[in-house]
Amino acid sequence: MTRKVNLVSYLPSFLTEFKENIVLLDAENPEFEFLWKSFDRILKNEYISTADEYGLSRFEDIVGIKPLADDTIESRRSRVLSRWFNHIPLTLKGLKKRLALICGEQGYDVKIKDYTVTISIYTRFDSQKEEIKKLMEEINPSNMIANLIYEKALTFNIFEKGIISEANILTIRQVS
Numbered sequence: 001m002t003r004k005v006n007l008v009s010y011l012p013s014f015l016t017e018f019k020e021n022i023v024l025l026d027a028e029n030p031e032f033e034f035l036w037k038s039f040d041r042i043l044k045n046e047y048i049s050t051a052d053e054y055g056l057s058r059f060e061d062i063v064g065i066k067p068l069a070d071d072t073i074e075s076r077r078s079r080v081l082s083r084w085f086n087h088i089p090l091t092l093k094g095l096k097k098r099l100a101l102i103c104g105e106q107g108y109d110v111k112i113k114d115y116t117v118t119i120s121i122y123t124r125f126d127s128q129k130e131e132i133k134k135l136m137e138e139i140n141p142s143n144m145i146a147n148l149i150y151e152k153a154l155t156f157n158i159f160e161k162g163i164i165s166e167a168n169i170l171t172i173r174q175v176s
Contacts, residue, residue, distance in 0.1 A: 005032040048080050056080060068127050078102050079131045090139045102131055118147040
């Protein structure tokens with residue numbers, strides 16, 4: 001929200017006849033524009049969803065997160081959000097909501113059977129893996145077992161011809 005500042009427009013009409021006033025106020029316009037930009041940055045840094053790098057670093061200090069070298073602004077924001085809204089008791093709906101914050105809507109799969117929660121995570125960042133591990137350590141009930149399965153997205157080329165001497169079983173699926 002940048003504002004175009006024109007201090008001359010605040011002068012009464014009889015003072016606009018003097019060039020000294022106009023030149024003086026035009027010289028102060030950039031200072032007021034700088035102030036508005038600073039106010040706007042302060043306002044945006046009040047909320048996690050709109051914070052810049054400086055604002056996120058302050059929120060990370062509050063919740064006790066050390067950013068990793070390969071973290072993007074969005075991955076840092078999702079880590080802060082997941083720690084900020086750490087409420088107990090947890091329901092399946094609440095768990096899915098928290099996982100969607102970290103991994104995105106299609107980035108996970110949750111199955112519950114006989115006191116076992118199995119979460120398959122389709123991730124591109126190692127920081128998401130650590131964040132989900134910490135989340136489950138904090139909120140998983142004592143009478144349930146949490147199994148975390150990490151499936152990391154790989155980028156590679158597929159060649160049609162060749163000989164395979166050694167192979168792992170890979171499940172290939174498209175990640176949006």
